[in-house]
Amino acid sequence: MIEPIEFFTGKFNVTISDIESLLGVALSRGGDYADLYFEYATLNFLNLEEQIIKSANRAARLGVGVRVISGEKTGYAYCDEIDVAAIRKAALTAAHIAQSRSGVGPVNVSRVSPPRDLYPVAQLIDDEPLPRKIELLDRIDKTSRAFDRRIREAQVSLADEFKVVLIATSEGKLIGDAQPLARMRVMCIADDDGNLQSGVSGGGGRVGMDFFSDRLLDHYANEAARQAIVQLEAQDAPAGSMEVVLGPGWPGVLLHEAVGHGLEADFNRKGMSAFSGLIGQKVASELCTVVDDGAMPNRRGSLNIDDEGNPTSRTVLIENGVLRGYLQDKLSSRLTGAGLTGNGRRESYRHMPMPRMTNTYLLNGASAPDEVIRSVKRGLYAVQFGGGQVDITNGKFVFSATEAYLIEDGQVGAPVKGATLIGNGPDALTKITAVANDLALDEGVGTCGKDGQSVPVCVGLPTIKISEMTVGGTK
């Protein structure tokens, strides 16, 4: 595998002593902390529509971001090339955030290795010949269409990237990582006499080509087709306040949006979150333990080191209903004195790091999933979600369920369409009255947006029951 330090110093005309003097330039007007983030990424995208490969795209992205922190202020600049003169110019720009006249000289850095390799990959998808990738897409397309004659169209795509990063900090650390990432996605459209419905499936992670076994590809294909066909029979959703059961896996996106973001340290440091100042207090039903774990092997949200060079970890956010901590980046950790959690992430060298989630999920409870459903008199069973929105200040959210069923007298009944779940995160947490033992993480499709920056994440949930939630429907 690639050794990031050798990769950058070998491929580009940059030496370790250049890096040391560049850190000195960044701190030439003072400041508490500075770092350099070198990135070299290749990104591939292949898509199939109407049974043909519509297009193939390959992009190269490289550059360096320079950050200077002075108190609560951050200066940031970047260059789109890996060249000492260009980085120096960016460092001088970022340095302007600090006001002092005197700086420091070059900063000595020493090599540090990431604590572990969570994603050793034998054969990078980036190195795979195009015809081999096309075979995978074709297989999914054919399997989806064979599922039911009413499947009219399948759109299949494979996005893969390989990113090498190197981070140098004014605290003297020089650390790098090589990060593979891939995602397969399939959307099927079912057409029954003009009634059009769609279904989506897919997955991936920080994996190599061997991950996408025939069995897994067939699962994606059949799952997307099944969802589309189920929706053909769906009735209009009921409206009103009712019991809601969330299925395992991807419905964890609700936890991510309505609770996770509110636990990011930047919002809390500024008193802007519904969870600000509540550490040690009960914020959820005692059935709830929520963790963020960036150190899981091969997961989409996993990282050996975060984008500030710190090891990722398993952070308990809520334990048996009690708020335990927030997700920290360097800046928030410095300003609040809380320990680092390895959650400083950024989309690319063009972006400043901030506290972000990695793989976020609710731990298993004791109930059996069917027991949870049996306990519902009249409610909604939501299995798949589409888009959603959340307001961090009050935790309010709106989510649309793309696959959901009525529950009547403890039995899963007819599928419904157009159901939206409306509520607020802190309130919903207190109303979780059952947690099952079937925790699943999503299959590796999540991308989280914050302040215009997208990063890959995973979400997860066992089957849970929320005693009361507003369902928006048309019936």
Next chain:
Amino acid sequence: VITTELLSGIVNQAVKRGATEAEGFGVESTEFHVEVRLGEVEKLQEAASRGIGLRVLYQGRQASSSTSDTSPQAIDELISSAVEMAKLTSVDEAAALPIRDDLARETADLGLYDRGVGELTTERKIEMARSAEGAARGADPRITNSEGSACSTTVSKTVLVTSAGFAGEYQSTTCALTVAPIAKEGSQMQVAVWGDRQRALASLESPEALGREAARRALRKLSARKITTREAPVVFESSAAEELLGDFFVAGDGYSIF
């Protein structure tokens, strides 16, 4: 520097290597962004960025590649990867670049560029963000916190060259000012984000007016109460109506319909 000459060279090279049609696209921009929170500069970001994209067709098969690296070696890789990939994708009868007769010969001046945006000093941009936040915070004692105020500008140049004979470029600017005050009353906390984005500086709403309007919007949400589920007439304020219209356009664009 990205010029029509550079892109013409790339397009010609792609054709020489087998592409039946090629399109080179380039963007160069300078971006500035400052965030002020509670009167203090919190983030200041400035950078010049650029990117080149190449789309090629090979006997009805399409592929594209892009890079931020303009070194000769990177450009050589850009061309060869697009051409090689295009040979392996499928024939798509609908895929084609505009033919010579369809190309624009003259373009109207749409007022997309304002020299004044690029000439704004850093101090002035900080001042604008400060004034907007100050106006919001001063509007009412219930405005107790702020997510901050941001001033952003971009100055960019877009260049397009096609093998059918088009070569052109234009410059554009944007300037934006947003402010997000937090209103608090009892245990209720509400935020409103309000701002303006324009091509020309003179068209931008004043910082004070934006701040006051943001405060008004945060305050009016304070007394929010739950309503029962019902069918009711809904009035969409213009900004919300715009979003709704946006969704209609997505449903009605060519890609969604075919």
